[in-house]
Every structure is written in C-alpha cells, then in structure tokens.
Amino acid sequence: MNGVVVAETVRRCVTSIAYWAFVALLAIISLGLARFDRPGTAWPSLVSLLAYIIGCTAIGPEFSSGTLQLILTKPVNRSVYLVSRVAGVVSAIWIAALIAFSFELLGRVLWVGAVRLDIIGAILINTFVDTLLICALLVFFASFTRAYFNIVIYMVLMIGLGVAQGMVSMFRSMSGTLGAWLATHDIVDRILASINSNLFPDAPPRLDWHWLLMIASNAAIAIVAACFIFRRREVPYGAD
Amino acid sequence: MSRSLPRAERGVQVRALKKSFGSHAVLQGIDLDVAPGEVVGLIGPNGAGKTTLMSCLLAFLHPNAGEITIDGLPNDDLRVRRRTGFVPERMNFDRRATGYSFLRYMAGLARVGNRETKVRAMLERLGIAGAADRRLSQYSRGMLQRIGMCQALIHDPDFLFLDEPTSGLDPNGVLLVRDLIAEQKQRGAAVLLNSHQLAEVGKVCDRVFFLNRGVIGREETLRHADRIVIAITMLPGFDANAIARIAGNAPKENVVIATVETEADIAQMVREVIATGAGVIDVRKHTADLEGIFRGVA
Ligand SMILES: Nc1ncnc2c1ncn2[C@@H]1O[C@H](COP(=O)(O)OP(=O)(O)O)[C@@H](O)[C@H]1O
Numbered sequence: 419m420n421g422v423v424v425a426e427t428v429r430r431c432v433t434s435i436a437y438w439a440f441v442a443l444l445a446i447i448s449l450g451l452a453r454f455d456r457p458g459t460a461w462p463s464l465v466s467l468l469a470y471i472i473g474c475t476a477i478g479p480e481f482s483s484g485t486l487q488l489i490l491t492k493p494v495n496r497s498v499y500l501v502s503r504v505a506g507v508v509s510a511i512w513i514a515a516l517i518a519f520s521f522e523l524l525g526r527v528l529w530v531g532a533v534r535l536d537i538i539g540a541i542l543i544n545t546f547v548d549t550l551l552i553c554a555l556l557v558f559f560a561s562f563t564r565a566y567f568n569i570v571i572y573m574v575l576m577i578g579l580g581v582a583q584g585m586v587s588m589f590r591s592m593s594g595t596l597g598a599w600l601a602t603h604d605i606v607d608r609i610l611a612s613i614n615s616n617l618f619p620d621a622p623p624r625l626d627w628h629w630l631l632m633i634a635s636n637a638a639i640a641i642v643a644a645c646f647i648f649r650r651r652e653v654p655y656g657a658d
Numbered sequence: 659m660s661r662s663l664p665r666a667e668r669g670v671q672v673r674a675l676k677k678s679f680g681s682h683a684v685l686q687g688i689d690l691d692v693a694p695g696e697v698v699g700l701i702g703p704n705g706a707g708k709t710t711l712m713s714c715l716l717a718f719l720h721p722n723a724g725e726i727t728i729d730g731l732p733n734d735d736l737r738v739r740r741r742t743g744f745v746p747e748r749m750n751f752d753r754r755a756t757g758y759s760f761l762r763y764m765a766g767l768a769r770v771g772n773r774e775t776k777v778r779a780m781l782e783r784l785g786i787a788g789a790a791d792r793r794l795s796q797y798s799r800g801m802l803q804r805i806g807m808c809q810a811l812i813h814d815p816d817f818l819f820l821d822e823p824t825s826g827l828d829p830n831g832v833l834l835v836r837d838l839i840a841e842q843k844q845r846g847a848a849v850l851l852n853s854h855q856l857a858e859v860g861k862v863c864d865r866v867f868f869l870n871r872g873v874i875g876r877e878e879t880l881r882h883a884d885r886i887v888i889a890i891t892m893l894p895g896f897d898a899n900a901i902a903r904i905a906g907n908a909p910k911e912n913v914v915i916a917t918v919e920t921e922a923d924i925a926q927m928v929r930e931v932i933a934t935g936a937g938v939i940d941v942r943k944h945t946a947d948l949e950g951i952f953r954g955v956a
C-alpha cells in the first residue's frame with residue numbers, strides 16, 4: 419500500500435463539493451428515517467450508490483486520460499498502485515457510511531430514545547463489506563476495459579443475472595422439453611443464484627460472519643485478479 | 659534523497675526493437691543508445707512512431723521483439739523508475755487539482771524529500787509560481803507543458819524522456835526548456851527528446867535520429883552540422899571514377915555531391931574536378947542543417 423496514493427485518492431473525493439452534497443443528503447435521510455421502526459432504511463443503498471459513483475473512477479478514467487502514464491513513470495509498483503486506489507476509494511465511501519450511521523444513531527436518540535446498536539452496527543459492517551466488494555468488482559472490470567466501461571459491465575451483469583433467473587423460472591413453468599428438463603435439473607437455478615449471491619449479495623439483517631467472510635474473500639479475489647491483469651496491461655497514450 | 663543515488667553509468671540501450679499494433683508495424687527494428695550526459699533527438703513526421711518508441715522505453719507498451727535496458731536494468735524495474743522523468747505529449751490530470759497539489763502528489767510518488775520547498779522552487783523555475791494555486795483546468799496548453807516539465811524534473815532524474823516538450827510553448831517557454839535540457843545534460847542525465855519541429859531540436863541535441871516508416875533513417879552528429887555540402891554540376895563526358903575518388907561520392911546523372919569543412923576546401927575540390935577534364939557548369943553550397951537533412955529522408 420502506498421500512503422501517498424491513498425491520501426491523494428481520499429483527498430480528491432473529500433475536496434469535491436459533489437461528495438459533500440451527497441453526504442449531506444445521506445445525513446438528512448438517515449436522520450429523518452430514524453423515526454421509523456426498521457433500522458438502516460435507506461442509507462445503505464445510498465452508500466452503495468456512492469460506491470458505484472466513486473468506485474468506477476478508480477482506474478478506468480485515469481487509464482483513458484493518460485494520467486496513469488504520469489504515475490507509472492514514478493517508482494510505484496502497479497499492483498501497489500491499484501490496491502492503494504481501491505483503499506482510498508473505499509475509505510472515502512466508508513467515511514460517508516460512518517456519517518450516515520452516526521446520523522441514524524443521533525436520530526434514534528432524538529426521536530425514539532432507544533438505540534439497537536447491535537442491529538445498526540451490523541448494518542454498518544455489512545455496508546462496509548458490501549461496498550468493498552462493489553469497488554473490488556469495479557476495479558476488476560476496469561483492469562481490462564477503459565473509461566467507464568467497468569460500471570457498464572457491472573450493471574449489465576447484475577441486471578442480466580436477474581433477467582436470466584426470471585427467464586429460467588418462466589421456462590420451467592412452461593410445458594415442453596426445456597421446461598421439463600429445468601424442472602428436474604435445478605442446477606441452472608443454483609448456478610445463477612450462487613453467482614448472484616457472490617457478486618451482488620443482499621446483506622443479511624444481522625451480523626453473519628460466514629457471509630462477511632464470503633464477501634470479503636470475493637472482494638480479495640477480484641482485487642488480486644485485477645492486479646494480475648493490470649500489471650501486464652499496456653497503457654497506450656491517449657487511449658480514447 | 660535522489661541526490662545520493664548513483665548517476666547513470668550506461669544510459670539507455672535499445673536493440674532491434676519492434677512494435678506493431680495489429681498488422682500495423684510501427685517500429686521495425688530500432689537500435690538506439692543514449693549515453694549519460696547526452697541529449698538525443700528523435701524527429702520524424704506525425705505518426706512516425708516517436709511516441710510509440712518512447713512508450714516502449716517507458717514500459718507503457720510491450721514490444722513485439724527486441725531489448726530495452728536502462729543502466730543495464732530492465733526498463734520496468736522500479737530502481738529505473740526512481741531515476742526516470744517523463745513529459746507526456748499532452749499533460750492530463752484531475753483538472754480540479756491545483757498546480758501545487760498536483761506537483762506535491764507527483765513529488766510524493768517520486769519520494770522527493772523536503773517536498774514543499776522543492777515544489778515551490780520548481781514552480782518558480784518554470785515561471786508558473788503565480789499560478790500555483792489555480793486549478794489545472796484554468797491552465798493554458800503552455801502552462802500545462804511547463805508543469806509537465808516540473809513533475810519530470812522534480813526528482814533530478816538520470817533518464818529524461820520528453821515527448822514534444824516545446825509544443826504549445828511561447829518563444830520564452832521554448833528557450834526555458836532548452837536551458838533546462840542543457841542543465842540536465844550538465845548534471846549527467848541521458849535525455850531523449852521527441853519532436854516534429856526541427857528548429858527546436860537541433861539547438862539542444864548532440865545527435866539526432868530520423869524516425870521514418872518504422873526505422874531510423876539516418877543519424878547525424880550535430881557537431882558536424884555546420885559542415886558544408888556542395889553540389890557540382892558537370893557537362894556529360896566526365897571521368898566518373900576520378901570524380902568519385904575526389905568527391906568521395908559517385909556522381910548521379912551529371913551532379914556530384916560532396917561534403918567539405920571549409921570554403922577553402924570548396925575551391926580545392928573544384929580545382930581537382932576541373933583537373934580531371936570535367937566541364938564544371940555549376941557549384942552550389944548549403945549548410946547541412948536539420949531541415950535539409952530531414953527533407954532528404956522524408
Ligand atoms: N494504441 C495504438 N493502437 C493502434 N495504433 C496506434 C496506437 N498508438 C499509435 N498508433 C499508430 O502508430 C503510429 C505511430 O504513432 P505515434 O507513435 O503516436 O507517432 P508520432 O508520435 O511519431 O506522431 C500511428 O500510425 C498511430 O496511428
């Protein structure tokens with residue numbers, strides 16, 4: 419990890435007005451929705467949205483603009499650079515998550531009086547790990563594409579998986595050989611469901627170490643794979 | 659600090675370098691050396707492959723064949739990186755960053771000690787200290803070029819790669835860049851300079867290579883750039899062998915080209931040619947400036 423790169427990445431996020439506008443929105447929503455029964459009503463998905471927005475900028479745009487060339491002539495190992503970028507981006511997202519979390523706590527103290535720290539705390543930790551996976555996947559997709567194609571791949575994959583799962587259950591309910599085959603072989607469903615829960619998981623409502631470990635290791639695998647691809651990758655001038 | 663690092667001993671070596679994009683063979687066997695304390699210019703028309711060659715040297719691109727070593731090390735070695743400076747053809751960075759914060763980041767990546775002082779000094783030296791706290795989005799092309807020089811020089815590199823360093827610069831900027839290159843040379847850095855502008859290159863380079871159609875067309879040692887080339891035109895019926903012996907070149911059609919050092923040499927050569935019985939009808943001379951050499955190649 420390169421401290422200079424991490425610090426610069428965080429600095430670039432937290433010096434942007436858009437970032438603070440988003441964080442302010444998060445804070446207001448967390449505070450407001452703390453009146454309701456269900457903890458963590460909206461902010462975890464908004465933090466995921468922030469993870470899409472910031473996470474997709476980690477490598478792709480630098481690759482396209484030629485910024486990467488300036489950096490790669492400096493004595494920084496490419497893998498170290500990539501991991502440091504992820505760390506910086508994830509830190510900026512986690513700061514936002516922490517702020518949202520704090521405002522929900524504040525709201526609960528103000529409006530409700532009782533705080534279920536265990537539940538809200540679990541939501542925070544799940545959000546941490548979930549956003550780490552989002553960034554890891556975005557960086558993985560960026561390691562072999564340019565510009566913002568990583569987020570395009572991510573969305574297409576996520577939506578495509580949902581559509582595929584829907585189509586499989588639709589075909590199964592139909593008569594005919596395909597329907598019959600699918601009815602007796604649930605392997606297709608299981609594969610799709612497994613990919614979905616590994617790449618685009620729904621966080622459990624409480625702390626589940628098994629789930630946390632699975633998501634964290636998926637993120638680690640994505641980052642390691644990204645490093646491997648990125649290390650050998652050509653960085654042509656003005657790729658766009 | 660970079661100052662305590664050993665200076666370049668062997669410089670940049672390129673052997674039989676080939677690079678293609680798909681079926682488009684851009685570099686077709688390049689041999690090139692840049693010694694420490696030497697400024698080598700690479701000129702050629704747009705699309706000749708100058709940037710591609712530089713990108714291979716900096717390990718942005720993987721060559722299809724050939725070898726690149728820098729001080730005997732592979733060019734992607736981090737020890738080489740630490741002593742490398744690069745000015746890209748066009749500077750690109752987060753446009754919201756100020757000149758100062760950009761340079762600070764670059765200095766941090768290059769592990770420069772005493773960063774603030776160094777950064778301020780570089781900005782001062784390149785004449786953009788006044789714009790230090792402005793955003794890069796407000797910089798002109800020339801100012802970006804200047805800050806590009808700053809980030810390349812801030813760690814006193816031993817290997818300096820400049821891709822069209824004076825494009826977009828005003829005349830003062832061009833002079834400044836020339837001075838800076840001369841300084842780097844004095845320090846013992848090996849400098850490789852890309853350009854399609856001939857006038858700028860000739861003044862600072864020890865040697866110039868002409869890159870054209872994927873090969874290095876000709877190397878000229880500029881120390882001899884002020885020698886004189888003469889073209890002697892003769893009536894038909896001259897003794898071609900005797901003329902070739904005198905001029906060092908075989909005549910083509912009825913013209914022989916020769917290179918001499920002084921004007922006295924011209925007179926001497928013309929006398930010798932006449933002595934063979936040739937009917938000299940015209941003698942033209944011109945200095946072998948880069949422009950002329952380049953036109954002969956391109
Ligand atoms: N990344 C790339 N992919 C495909 N072709 C490229 C790429 N980079 C350069 N080229 C081609 O290689 C040739 C040389 O380009 P370049 O090295 O930029 O020339 P120069 O810097 O001398 O103007 C051009 O024909 C250009 O179109």
Ligand SMILES: [Mg+2]
Pocket residue numbers: 708709710747821
């Ligand atoms: Mg070029």
